[in-house]
Amino acid sequence: MTSIKNVLYWLIANSVGGYNRGLILDELFNKPSNAHGLSLKLNIDYNTIRYHLDVLLKNNIIETAGTSYGKTYFIKDELINNKEDFFEIWNEFRRKKINNKKG
Numbered sequence: 001m002t003s004i005k006n007v008l009y010w011l012i013a014n015s016v017g018g019y020n021r022g023l024i025l026d027e028l029f030n031k032p033s034n035a036h037g038l039s040l041k042l043n044i045d046y047n048t049i050r051y052h053l054d055v056l057l058k059n060n061i062i063e064t065a066g067t068s069y070g071k072t073y074f075i076k077d078e079l080i081n082n083k084e085d086f087f088e089i090w091n092e093f094r095r096k097k098i099n100n101k102k103g
Contacts, residue, residue, distance in 0.1 A: 004078055005085040007059055012086075013093045020044060021052050022090045025075065028062060029083065032074045 012018040012025075023042050027033065035053060039046040053073055056062045061079055064071050079086060 004082045008089050
C-alpha cells in the first residue's frame with residue numbers, strides 16, 4: 001500500500017468528514033475549482049468546503065493557484081498518478097454508506 005493510499009483511507013474512510021472530502025476530490029478530478037464553485041456544485045456550506053479544503057491541503061492531496069476569492073484548487077500530481085487508489089477507496093466508502101442507509 002502506498003503512503004498516499006494510507007492518507008486517503010484516513011481522510012475519507014476513517015474520519016469524520018470523509019464523505020465531504022470524497023465529494024470534493026471527486027469533483028476536483030472532474031474540474032479544478034474555487035471554494036465558492038465547489039460549494040454551489042456540491043450544495044455544501046461554503047465554510048464547510050473551506051474547512052475540508054484546508055484539511056486536504058495540509059495532507060498534500062491538493063494544491064492551489066491564485067489568491068483570495070479566486071484561489072483555484074487542483075489535485076496534486078502524486079494523487080493523479082495514483083487515482084486508482086482514490087477511486088477504489090471512494091467507491092467502497094460510498095457503497096457502504098448507501099447500504100447503511102438502506103438497512
